[in-house]
Amino acid sequence: MEIPYTVEPRKDTGLYNAKVGIWLFLASEVMLFGALFSSYILLRVGADVGEWPRDLLNVPIGTVNTLVLICSSVTVVLGWAALKQNNFAKYRMFQTITVLCAFAFVGIKSFEYYDKFTHYQVITKDGKVYDGHLHSRTAEQVVLQGHEIDASKGKAEGVRKAQKADKHGKEIVIKTSDIQKIGNYGPKHNTYMSIYFTLTGLHALHVIAGALVIAYILWPGARMWKTEPERYANRVEVSGLFWHFVDLVWIFLFPVLYLL
Amino acid sequence: MGDHHSHHDIEATKKKYLMVFYALIVGTIVTVGAYFIHFDSIALTVALALFIATIKGFLVAGYFMHLMDEKKMIYGIMASTVFFFISLMGLTIWAMHDFPTNTMTR
Amino acid sequence: MKFAASGSQNGENRMQTSSAHAHAPTGDAHGSHPHHDEGGFLKKYVFSTDHKVIGVQYGITALVFLLVGFVLIMCMRWQIAYPGKAIPVLGGLLTSVFGDLASGGVMTPDLYNMFGAMHGTIMVFLAIVPLAFGAFGNLVVPLQIGAPDMAFPRVNMVSYQCYAAGCIVMVVSFFIPGGAAQAGWTSYSPLATAIPGMGQTFWLVGMVLLITSSLLGAVNFIATIIQLRAPGMTWMRLPFFVWAQFVTGFLLLLAFPPLEAAGLMQLADKVLHTSFFLPTGLAMGGELANISGGGSPLLWQHLFWFLGHPEVYVLILPAIGIVGEIVACNTRKPLWGYKSLVYSVLAIGFISFIVWAHHMYLTGMGTKISTFFQTTTMIISIPSVIILTCLFISLWGGSIRFNTPMLFALAFLPMFGIGGLTGLPLGFNYSDIHLHDTYYVIAHFHYVVAPGTIFALLAGVYFWYPKVTGRYMNETLGKIHFWVSLVGMNLVFMPMFYQGMSGMLRRMSDGGAMYSIAQTPNAIGGLSATIIKLNEYVTHAAGLLALAQIPFIINFFWSISNGKKVESDNPWQATTLDWQTPTPPPHGNFETVPTVVRGPYDYSLPGAKADFVPQNQNP
Helix, strand or coil: CCCCCCCCCCCCCCCCCCHHHHHHHHHHHHHHHHHHHHHHHHHHCCCCCCCCCCCCHHHHHHHHHHHHHHHHHHHHHHHHHHHHHHHHHHHHHHHHCCCCCCCHHHHHHHHHHHHHHHHEEEEECCCCCEEEEEEEEECCEEEEEEEEEHHHHHHHHHHHHHHHCCCCCCEEEEEEEEEEEEEEECCCCCCCHHHHHHHHHHHHHHHHHHHHHHHHCCCHHHHHHCCCCCHHHHHHHHHHHHHHHHHHHHHHHHHHHCCC | HHHHHCHHHHHHHHHHHHHHHHHHHHHHHHHHHHHHHHCCCCCHHHHHHHHHHHHHHHHHHHHHHHHHHHHHHHHHHHHHHHHHHHHHHHHHHHHHHHHCCCCCCC | CCCCCCCCCCCCHCCCCCCHHCHHHHHHHHHHCCCCCCCHHHHHHCCCCHEEEEEEEEHHHHHHHHHHHHHHHHHHHHHHHCCCCCCCCCHHHHHHHHHHHHHHHHCHHHHHHHHHHHHHHHHHHHHHHCCCCCHHHEEEEEEEEHCCCCCHHHHHHHHHHHHHHHHHHHHHHHHCCCCCCCCCCCCCCHHHHHHCCCCHHHHHCCCCHHHHHHHHHHHHHHHHEEEEEEEECCCCHCCCHHHHHHHHHHHHHHHHHHHHHHHHHHHHHCCCCCCCCCCCEEEECCCEEECCCCCCHHHHHHHHHHHHHHHHHHHHHHHHHHHHHHHHHHHHCCCHHHHHHHHHHHHHHHHHCCCCCHHHHHHCHHHHHHHHHHHHHHHHHHHHHHHHHHHHHHCCCCCCCCCCCHHHHHHHHHHHHHHHHHHHHHHHHHHHHCCCCCCCHEEEEEEEEHHHHHHHHHHHHHHHHEEEEEECCCCCHHHHHHHHHHHHHHHHHHHHHHHHCCCCCCCCCCCCHHEEECCCCCCCCCCCCHHHHHHHHHHHHHHHHHHHHHHHHHHHHHHHHCCCCCCCCCCCCCCHHHHHHCCCCCCCCCCCHHCCCCCCCCCCCCCCCCCEEECCCCC
């Protein structure tokens, strides 16, 4: 006996199997990202005074990424519509744009990550805090392009004020022997960076996975369009649903992380 | 195909998709614009950002993901999921902020 | 046992092989050799996508880990009863594996904590859930709904492989330097993060694999039950077991992801040195920890228990389903209150998501939130009682057949009753203040899971064994297994209620000796000599319980080739579709798509020829 309803929908539910499957999976993903969002809220509300950064992320870059994903979302659905109208070439064009958008998103994200990994905060033995971009680091000294921070109301608050007052800062040379603590803006810098990297990292993994699946269906898996067109269209629809979910998560991630 | 759309139907649907696309772009611009306006109340800032995000979310879910014309079964599953997510978030936040009185605070 | 399997299984494009029609040879599988196909063994038994093979894979792996978990606790029980004495038989092995942690064959407190954490983890995640959901669910659900297989057979195979990978990671963690996780199965931060070594990291990686397996399984089960019911199999004609698995699927689907998120965060804390769950000002080893701080240990607890509570319903619901099937069949009567049973499992599923903080009454929550959780906890006891009542009433006026599966199923009822009722003082926040983290809690949850769920699962093994192998398990050995286990379970766990109410705390590696009146005569609330002595009796009883499993293990393997052969494909004369297949069911399960024309429990139907009418049989 073959497994029924893999292509044609079941009458009483009106659905084919893979559609039920993907929506169930998306439900679990809502809970996954939901738990991380809840954690974000709790960590922010519970943060020590002045230690939760604001205006740290680059809003224009984030906006570009948002627009990139929104574009990819519309191309994926237009691609599916083209397929249903039997226009394979148009479908291929739209889906290629989708995959390219995905690459663009991940590329921009990588640039943002790199920017954070090369941004340092140094605390010297006399209690002064310096924050800025790393120019060079040798055994004798560390050179930053940034600011000396007034940490009396909290380090993060100090960074924010300093960057607001003077965007570019100045060159600061610190002798290695004076350094008490030095670290970059990686996940362990503070809980904001931790949750930022976790949320965006997990999201980026989903972007990559979704793009790989769409690309596979688009190129190697396109053989099925000739042999089983309906089943192929279902696969396109199901992968599209996943892609929209990935976009949906970013629609919430962007304001929460970048704007609030 | 899942549901047999006519060519005319699909053209109409494509128009809908484009409208949603434009709405999403506008929504993004409004959100970013609101960021540059300083509101005195934090609650208002947060509420506005989340409100716009929710609208955009509904547009994506409702139109791009076809949730608007999807079957009850799917609706039901997603609605329960959203309920459980809100419970997780809401109850946890409530729990962290409800303290026994006349004892140490935070 | 052998399923009539054919080459590569792709559920979507299956060819029906002619061998599917034949009544496949029963039982002698172990004597004869399988066909010498190329890659035959691997494709048929290791990389199979057939739900029955996957079910058996889950079952055997889970039973092995049930034993492993048992061995861990036996070592711990020795230490509790005889603190500081070398463990007999296994002591030398422990020393060679764990070195200093078990020098001279004596369990150190660190090793005790390790075994305790792994006992809980292994029993819950590697044994019970895979057995109840993965094994019985996979084996029985597609058969009972009249489907040819699961909706996504390849996903099914991958879900088993993720589970197996998770098991391997957990086992390997014992042998790395520092050993396995030691912070309880609940892995509270900051302790879990602070303990040096990679044990906790392995635990987290293992958990991610196990959670992935459960999520994939849950998607499969729910989609299968929604989409692949045979014609005529309406929702209200589903066997109760299928309803139970359906709700269990949703619990796994929606409750596990927050724990996965928490696991990722704790992994980041351990490996990337973030501070998700580490508060500012944390001191480790006497000095300020080199972390950013700002995290919240309570956040871990909330995320953990958000899964943790639905998880316990995952442990019990399949068991209740199994008991329902066996009771109906062996009383020759329909289950009483089918509709109530269905609505109750749905209610339990829904409410179980909003009761979790009753595990956290002592974390300093205020009265309003505590009252909320207390209320929802009390509310959820109602459908549980309804289910138990319906099952009890189902026995009334039945023509009861006291075979081994039925004995276990019958014993389940009062044992689960005790477990459930003793949960009530824990559900109220004021009484929980006295009982939290005491042996009372251990007794409560073990009553529900051990003489509760495990008895139901054993009943399921005895019940479905003939369908899988074509032979009955030996009744005499089964009855010995049952009676000695029943006595053993009660002797082990009943005294723990008393110990708990007297104030004996959990997770004490010396069995409470440090807090005994003997050692500290003027201690307020010190443990009496009786309480301490009970440790010894409980350990002896646990030994008895261990011995009781030997007839089962022998029976399980011996009966494959030597058990009494079944007289028909439906040896128990049951009504559900799983018994209307050849033995064992071939690939695709049914020769033709069955059409369901009646409810699941048409036993003793007036006017019918036999005392049962199968679901797909017209009058």
